[in-house]
Amino acid sequence: AVTAVIVVAAGSGERLGYGMPKAQVPLGGETILMHALRGVVASDVARQVCIAVPKGDTALRALIAEFTVDLVDGGPEISVVDGGTSRADSVRAALAVLEDGTEFVLVHDAARALAPERIFERVSEALAAGAKAVIPTLPVVDTIKTVAETDGADASIAPEVVTGTAPREQLRAVQTPQGFELATLVRAHEAAGLFDEKQAAAVTDDAMLVELLGVPVHAVRGASQSLKITTPLDLIIAEGLLEGPLG
Template sequence: MEYKKVAIIVAGGSGTRMQSAVPKQFLELAGKPVLYHTIAAFAAAYADMEIVLVLPEAHFSFANQLLQGFDPLPAVTIVKGGETRFHSVKNGLQLVDSPSVVFVHDGVRPLVSTTLIRACYEAALSHGTAIPVVDMKDSIREIRAGNNAAVDRDRFKIIQTPQTFLSHLILPAFELPYDPLFTDEATVVERLGHPVHLLPGEESNIKITKPLDLTIAEALLKERH
């Protein structure tokens, strides 16, 4: 079976934690907008990758400007985001019209490697789903009813993206009515009874949400080059 490859890159953030007028996905990282690096990683992973960029309408002109920086331009379609992540991803999925491996990725994770993207692709072909995770390094405590207790951190994983699925699993899941308990795509697909397959993510696949993250990302990029 030949599967298409579709990356739905969700960039709905307004940059409030960044205290920045520019949305965080358009802040500069090593001379290019954060989102440029994210798109470039998917374009580099597979020559036949189709990219669906899900953005608030107010950011369309930003995005079109950013795409001018590519030569050649990857196959990118821009789609309007929804009121929640669930609705944004659902809007992006409207463009998946044939059997595909669908990657859903945070626009503000610009350091995802082509290696991880390919590993997610292969795992999704084998298992139907592929969710990258990393270990917790910090000690954690659970707070309940005024008390707190130490928790065994080995029982927990930190979830990353791209969360990757065969289209026949993710498309029906996103026909479900919205539920606030849907925190990511994996929780939506699980609701239909599909187990999710975890695979090792990457420590460097960080999410840019505050100014310090940009500094860390700059350092990681320098190291990479």
Template sequence: MPFLSLIIAAAGQGRRLGTGSNKVFLPLGDKPILAHTLAVAEASPLVDEVIVVTRPEDIPLCHQVVTGGPYRKVRQIVTGGRERQDSIAAGLKAVAPAAEWVAVHDGARPFLSPALLERVITAARDTGAAIAALPVKETIKRGNTEDLVTATLERRGLWAVQTPQVFRRDWLAAAYREAEINGWQATDDAALVERAGYPVKLVPGEEVNIKITTPGDLILARAIMAGDS
């Protein structure tokens, strides 16, 4: 089976959460937020190694979480950059030479299911790149700098993107090289891969696969955990 490396983005500062610390180390149930994703990766036969990217000041705490598992698939804990894109670039440089596929997942999405991970990986192997996403249900409007509506967008065909995102390693590496050369900036890896000219498959995600960003998200996550227990 082709070698797959999973990069976990865990270098956020948690500004919108208002905790003053890295949100992935906050408790959720009986373990830190980050540990939930590590557990799914550890159990998946499709994941061969894990690279965790975090802030330099959080590396000791990250080591503590990893060894407390223990999560034996974690090969490296890498120092992230100022922006998410910089962090994933650092993680990409750390993946094993044998890796043919690279998956990227947000450390603050603790409810990644084994089934969703498998679906995205399977789709990527068919097309070269695939991402989890949900069709947009709400009406979407575009506003201006004064918060006045300038347009109502056609909802059909719009998707709200999640992670995991899975790519051929050579495609993702090429997209990051072009981004560095051309100064491209994006909020997810798929945008860089798309801009480099590669097709990306949309895979239906899961409503529960939330990203913990705000205090309300944390309340919801803890409610989900309480419902599962």
């Protein structure tokens, strides 16, 4: 089956706080984006890799051009698009340029720079086995509670009050790459295009849009190296992984 991988790298990296797009931040002497792209290419699942970069970016585009030149014959077609304001907008921009005949698409966060190639393969295998949507997940280690803002007299005690405890054995932390039948993901994103501002802001991954269509989303095991580099602590962990068992 013809598979494309979308790498979303158009975020600004506010929480990492480097004053540059997160994909451009150094990790182990390279950029976060280069690590992510190497994982994608090493897995050999994609005929096309489409990368969404921040609108107006030139630095990442230059890095991608260099990476493309160095690819051996038979490697994937690399394309670049301007990302959008939200992650979902960036995914939609990339979906719009996928080649005709693409059957499956994997959507991957550049921020999950160290996602191992076996996860791309695992997700692709589930698609080949008939899944229309598949996500890599890990069990949750923390107890997760829902909270609400406190009001009235209790507000002077603490800002939030617990409204419930989710059963931990049923919870999973969700990673990327997330894999989809292309037609299903396109339909899911078309539906999301009609969301109001509040609904749009609540979209944190692609699978939730597919869930809203009523299409089953399958879960395979993810990897702890696939952590999303979000905060300075995550970057320290990623550096440590490169120096240790992965490096």
